[in-house]
Amino acid sequence: MWNTAHEHVLKLVAYEPGKPVEELAREMGLQPSDIIKLASNENPLGPSPKALGAMRDALERAHFYPDGGGWALRGAIADKLGLDRSNVILGNGSNEIIEFIGHAFLRPGDEVITARHAFAVYSLMSQLFGARSVEVPDPGYTHDLEAMAAAITPRTRQIFITNPNNPTGTMVGQEEIDRFMAKVPDHVLVIFDEAYYEFVDNPPDVLKYVREGRNVVVMRTFSKIQGLANLRIGYGLAPKEVAEVLQKTRQPFNANGIAQAGAEAGLRDDDHMRRTRELTHEGRAYFQEEFEKLGLEYVPSFANFVLVRVGDGDAVFQSLLRKGIIVRAMRSYKLPEWVRVSVGTKEQNERFIAELKNLAAQGQLAQKQPATA
Structure with missing residues (x-):
């Protein structure tokens, strides 16, 4: 049957979704409750x-x-x-x-x-x-x-x-x-x-x-x-x-x-959407301010996530996984030096930034440079 499938379908590379919490818990031996997912632009407040x-x-x-x-x-x-x-x-x-x-x-x-x-x-x-x-x-x-x-x-x-x-x-x-x-x-x-x-x-x-x-x-x-x-x-x-x-x-x-x-x-x-919007605006501003302090290049965002250049995106992604933090590596988007981080709750955002600062102290993050596309 493989030989009868459409050629353009055989060449298709499947979409790579954000890593699920349950999968990381199994791989790292972590408790799901200790993991924060900031990878898929989800609403940290949950449904209305x-x-x-x-x-x-x-x-x-x-x-x-x-x-x-x-x-x-x-x-x-x-x-x-x-x-x-x-x-x-x-x-x-x-x-x-x-x-x-x-x-x-x-x-x-x-x-x-x-x-x-x-x-x-x-x-x-x-x-x-x-x-x-x-x-x-x-x-x-x-x-x-x-x-x-x-x-x-x-x-x-x-x-x-x-x-x-x-x-x-x-x-x-x-x-x-x-x-x-x-x-x-x-x-x-x-x-x-x-x-x-x-x-x-x-x-x-x-x-x-x-x-x-x-x-x-x-x-x-x-x-x-x-x-x-x-x-x-x-x-x-x-x-x-x-x-x-x-x-x-x-x-x-x-x-x-x-x-x-x-x-x-x-x-x-409308109240739930208003609270979500306010949380997003505050968290996004916090991320961007902290990226400035760390000397990291980022793309100013209008959405509920921020794209930030960290140097080796895959390595930073893996380092954060070991700490129970899921972000999105960007190699599949032709941006191997970047990760995308979704806005979470205040506590989740602060935990992510704290771990990012640890990586910066270890010399694992890139220095800021002019953006190119």
């Missing part, structure tokens, strides 16, 4: 109390199939954003929306444009469908929308813009986006990945392009500020005609009922 209550209630109906159309959750999302339910499609995480888009619009030989340092799944999904990923340099680790527009060819079918960007935390603003969209031809679908949208004080408005009926999909998730990463629930926002096509690619019951209940309740818990 309202979401937890709704999920407990939903457990009583676990023997029934969920609402395959996600009527209530799609309606709640639409109401909050000033859209119609027909503009909303649910996914098993926003990652699944990327897969829907591939199924609907990609053919072998097509081109997908991404920034060089962008979420790895875009290129992986492109390859899964036999398309070619075109990586555009990103000076300052920020999307260069002028260069991305210039890279469009007749074979281009999709362009991914992550805003704020993962793993760099950088953003492009409204004027840059508007100039870019004015140059995008009708045969290209633009996907705005806004997984970290809620952490930004004054984010650009790309939903206007959904309302205008442009060829766009906006992706958001309940994994980050809502703290529901374990449930895998996200959504896409698109003009009705585009959303209808994506709905045809979706498997029945792809979004489970417990996740739908938690997401709907969490969506209405």
